[in-house]
Amino acid sequence: MWDRIQEKLQILSDAAKYDVSCSSSGSKRSNDSKGLGHTTGAGICHSYTEDGRCVSLLKILLTNYCIYDCAYCVSRRSNDVKRVGFTVKEAVELTINFYRRNYIEGLFLSSGIFKNSDYTMERLVRVAKTLRTEYRFNGYIHLKTIPGCSEDLVKQAALYADRLSVNIELPSENSLKVLAPEKNKTDIIRPMSYLSNSIEAYADEKKVIKSTPAFAPAGQSTQMVVGASPENDLQVMTIADALYKKYKLRRVYYSGYVPVSNDSRLPQLGTPVPMIRENRLYQADWLMRFYKFSFREIVDPAHPQLDLDIDPKLSWALRNLHLFPIDINHADYEMILRVPGIGVQSALRIIQGRRYSKLGWDQLKQMGIAVSRAKHFIVCTSKDHPRDINEAALRQRILRQSKYAATLTPQLSIF
Structure with a gap:
């Protein structure tokens, strides 16, 4: 039995590494002597809190089965990989056992989409709910929000998780249609908008009614895959700036495309994105968020690409x-x-x-x-x-x- 769990863990943790929208910053979930875990403890280092401490997270997919065939994704339907999945019980017990062995301080849980969005999201919520209510787990939980799922499930997820991420995937709607034709912009933006409005509403209510429950206290984040489609850095930063301003995201993550496919739809087939480009995007993002730069000062039509030689x-x-x-x-x-x-x-x-x-x-x-x-x-x-x-x-x-x-x-x- 344990051998089977180890096999699943190896496959699903490896598949999860392509999702970089994983951060533990911005949440302080309190604990008491009867609870288990907390969000402020130091860990072995998968992520960083706002004050610079390392926090280790168990980062896995619930399953790598997927009904979608996104060209850039290792778990896409047409890819010839071994398919496995955790049950809700297995995911919960794995998290608790890893925590008790001092391997982790929290959980980042994503998933391929099996059956449909609601079916998948319901299981992600059940994992978080079981950890919170049955095991009194107060460690950090980050859940991926499945595009197209119901607002009720997004609400439940936000009541149990510290942070939610709704991945925008690609910098333009045209690229989304080409590389992920079964996904659409509306299904991605709708939960992002709902979370933005609800996080603000719960925060306002908390000022008046102290017993108001925490609602995604670490906010929401998103991820863009860079290099799988032809958009330049100006287009990428334009989208990031709009997301920060309109939906008050905590972070936009930039994931340099890693070739995992022979799909002819990919314009840079077999060519990994230089790590330095990803690094420059993060530096530009930092300038916007902390140094009072507008994105138009960093990139413009005359300089649409970030300089790879200098920051x-x-x-x-x-x-x-x-x-x-x-x-x-x-x-x-x-x-x-x-x-x-x-x-x-x-x-x-x-x-x-x-x-x-x-x-x-x-x-x-x-x-x-x-x-x-x-x-x-x-x-x-x-x-x-x-x-x-x-x-x-x-x-x-x-x-x-x-x-x-x-x-x-x-x-x-x-x-």
């Missing part, structure tokens, strides 16, 4: 050298945030520190600023002179510095 913040600064250098002792917070080599915390330290004395290079180093990069864009005193250098020359200089630093890393790491 998007540096790329923006090089395209806008007329705004630099700035005086670090007088510039406003928003402009300091835009300096390459200065992060959010460093910018706040600068604002605090300059209240007491003028800041020089030594103080900036102590604040954790990457001075080797920032020095090209700031001045500290009137003795500093603006750099008379063009975009191309400065870009090459910074790239040379980065390559030199990279050659030192293996030697320095032994210390």
Whole structure:
């Protein structure tokens, strides 16, 4: 019996790795002496909380049976793979046993779609409900919302799970029609809209009625597969920006397409998306959410693709050298945030520190600023002179510095 469970676990955990919309941030589910687990404990590291702690999650599919034939998916109907599935009881017991062995702190549960959307979603909800009500499990639970399922099931899922994800899958409706013709945009957007409105309504009710139950306290997220279809980064970031603003998503995840199919519908057949493109999209996303950039400043019709050689913040600064250098002792917070080599915390330290004395290079180093990069864009005193250098020359200089630093890393790491 255990051998069979292990076989299922190997197959279904491997299939789940392609879904990256998995995060444990934003939820603090309390516990008491009679409960089991919690969302704030440190784990072995599958995901990260908002304050940077690692939290391990059991990440599995309930089944890899699927009635859909999405070209980019390893579990698609036409793929010749071994099909298995957990029962609700098996998924629950596996989660509890892994927790008791201190392997995990929570569960990320997705599934292929068997029979129909409601049938599949009902079983996902039963797993979460059993964990919460029968085992008093207070660890983190993230459920995938199945497109096309009923709002009642989405509501139940949100009452038992910390976070729900409704994957938009592809950056455009046209690509969805080509690569996933059995799915449609309406079925994806409807639960996303319902969750957005309901999360806000429950939060407002909680302010008045303290006994109001938690409703998806960690919000909702989504995932876009990048590289399986021809959209550029401008189109990807346009969709992400709209999702953040309209549906108040906590995160948009970008999954670089991994070739799992010989389907002729895929334009980049056999070519995995460079990991650096996925990384640049996350950096651009970070600039929008924490650095007060609009996506139009990062990518535009003249620059529809993110630069793979340098990060998007540096790329923006090089395209806008007329705004630099700035005086670090007088510039406003928003402009300091835009300096390459200065992060959010460093910018706040600068604002605090300059209240007491003028800041020089030594103080900036102590604040954790990457001075080797920032020095090209700031001045500290009137003795500093603006750099008379063009975009191309400065870009090459910074790239040379980065390559030199990279050659030192293996030697320095032994210390």
